[in-house]
Every structure is written in C-alpha cells, then in structure tokens.
Ligand SMILES: Nc1ccn([C@@H]2O[C@H](COP(=O)(O)O)[C@@H](O)[C@H]2O)c(=O)n1
C-alpha cells in the first residue's frame with residue numbers, strides 16, 4: 423500500500439489506543455474450494471488464522487477491543503450446522519481478553535435469520551437492525567453500519583425490507599440470476615443480491631451520530647462489511663447506495679477513515695474529500711500456514727494499520743484541510 427506503519431511507530435509517539443481487526447473468516451467444516459472467480463478458499467484453515475490473530479492480539483496486551491468485519495461463517499456451511507458454527511467462531515473471538523465488536527455479512531445471513539444471528543454476535547437491537555456506535559475514548563467514535571439493512575437476504579421473505587430490496591434489484595439488474603453482473607456497466611455492477619443498502623432510518627441515525635460527533639469534536643471511523651468507495655474496491659462489492667452514504671459523510675468533517683471487508687483481495691484509496699478507505703484482505707483466502715489480520719494504532723492525526731501476512735500495512739493520515 424506504499425506507506426509504512428513501521429515509520430509511524432518509529433516516530434516514537436504513543437498511540438491514543440489500538441485495536442485488532444480481521445475480516446471474512448467465512449469458516450465452515452468443509453473441504454477447500456474456490457470463489458466464483460476461481461480464487462482458492464480454505465474454509466477449515468480460516469479458523470486457525472483467527473486463532474493466531476487472537477493469540478497475537480492478547481500477546482500485545484494493550485488492544486482496547488477487536489473488530490470482526492463480517493462473514494463469520496461461509497454460505498456453504500451445512501445449514502443444520504449454522505448455529506453451532508457461528509457459535510464456535512464467536513467462541514474463538516471471545517478468547518480475546520477484551521470486547522469484540524462484530525458486523526454482519528452476506529454469508530452470515532445465508533446461514534441464519536437476523537433474529538438468531540444477532541444475539542450470537544452480541545449485537546443488541548430491539549428490531550433486528552445491526553447498526554450501532556461506540557466511543558472507546560472521548561476523542562473518537564466508531565460507527566458500525568448495517569450494509570444489509572435493505573437486502574433480499576436475512577429478513578423474512580415477506581418483510582417490507584426484503585420486498586423493497588427485490589423491487590430495487592428488479593429495476594437495477596435485468597438478469598434472472600440476481601447475483602450476476604452480466605450486462606451491467608461500470609458502477610452499476612454493484613446491483614447484486616449479495617450486496618445491500620443503508621435504509622432511510624439508518625441514514626437518519628447516521629446523520630444524528632455525525633452531528634453529535636461534530637459537536638463533541640470527535641473523529642469518526644466508519645465500519646461496514648460492504649465497501650464505500652470505488653477506488654478501494656471492485657465495483658461488484660460496493661454498497662448499493664455507497665454514493666448516498668458518502669454524500670452524507672462528506673457533509674461533515676469528522677469522518678476520517680472508512681473500513682470494510684467483503685472484497686477479499688483488499689484495497690485502499692483516499693477519496694475526493696480526503697477520507698481514507700481501507701478494505702481488508704480476507705482470512706478465508708490465506709493458504710495453510712499464512713495469515714491475514716492486523717491491528718490499528720490510533721493517533722490524533724492518523725491511524726496506522728499494522729498488518730500480518732496478506733493484510734498490508736498502511737498509514738492513513740487525516741486531511742488537515744477538513745479541520746479548518
Ligand atoms: N463476478 C461475479 C461474482 C459472483 N457472481 C455470482 O455470485 C455468487 C457468489 O460469488 P462468490 O465469489 O462468493 O463465489 C457466484 O456463485 C455467482 O453466482 C457472479 O456472477 N459474478
């Protein structure tokens with residue numbers, strides 16, 4: 423990614439805090455396979471990557487929390503094993519000696535309805551939405567978006583959100599197979615069933631959180647399973663309404679970094695407003711013995727991702743213009 427997190431550390435300043443991160447574990451007790459595009463997937467090995475990650479995060483001793491960027495279980499997991507498989511992976515996360523914040527991904531929703539999934543992931547919500555925020559130190563706020571708020575997967579079949587998503591897909595994607603981008607041009611290629619959107623209520627909630635963060639002079643890190651910037655991701659992996667979400671985010675100056683998973687190869691960009699976008703490499707696609715996890719050192723002027731294995735390190739400096 424061109425920059426050196428080691429450099430940031432060698433500058434000698436202590437971070438305000440740090441946290442661990444991993445994405446797309448997609449564990450299942452099934453033989454290795456491949457993605458649609460032919461990339462090898464190591465379904466049994468991925469939990470070993472997570473175990474090594476937890477060991478390293480604990481050895482570091484100072485991480486304040488850990489974030490799981492979603493797709494905890496794979497869609498090919500036999501459905502009679504879904505509940506226990508998610509539980510097994512969550513138990514591995516719980517070996518971390520501190521809080522763990524989970525996100526949902528499409529593969530989680532192939533396995534379990536929200537009503538069963540969210541309690542397992544300890545996402546507390548009266549109406550099964552999976553967005554929330556937390557402030558680990560007074561200077562920072564983390565916003566976790568629910569990218570499958572409007573989605574054809576995860577809600578009951580007759581739920582208004584399922585119906586809204588299916589209507590949207592019918593309008594945007596003429597293919598019978600709604601996961602196929604065939605014939606879709608450029609950024610239209612994101613209109614696939616394995617993606618989703620942030621709905622109206624969540625947008626209003628996000629607006630309120632960003633308003634409050636601005637008043638409190640907090641810097642914000644936005645986290646979502648689905649990427650929010652075409653510069654950091656394949657077009658096929660983007661949130662359906664990434665443009666609306668970013669238009670809202672850009673009205674404020676408080677959001678410094680957006681982190682995501684889903685696009686397994688990973689990516690990095692700085693958008694037109696100086697917001698950093700980092701898509702994390704998947705634990706699932708690490709050949710046996712290799713890794714993809716990391717931790718982030720948070721400073722007042724940058725955050726530095728220190729990656730292990732396939733997860734590339736990067737220093738993400740904040741745009742000083744945005745604080746003027
Ligand atoms: N470029 C693509 C990517 C995916 N699909 C469809 O999505 C399904 C799931 O994809 P995975 O990467 O998780 O294997 C896949 O079976 C295809 O139906 C596609 O059509 N084009």
Ligand SMILES: O=P(O)(O)OC[C@H](O)CO
Nearest residue numbers: 616656658659684685686
């Ligand atoms: O979530 P998956 O495993 O279907 O993969 C999504 C793709 O990486 C998006 O391009």
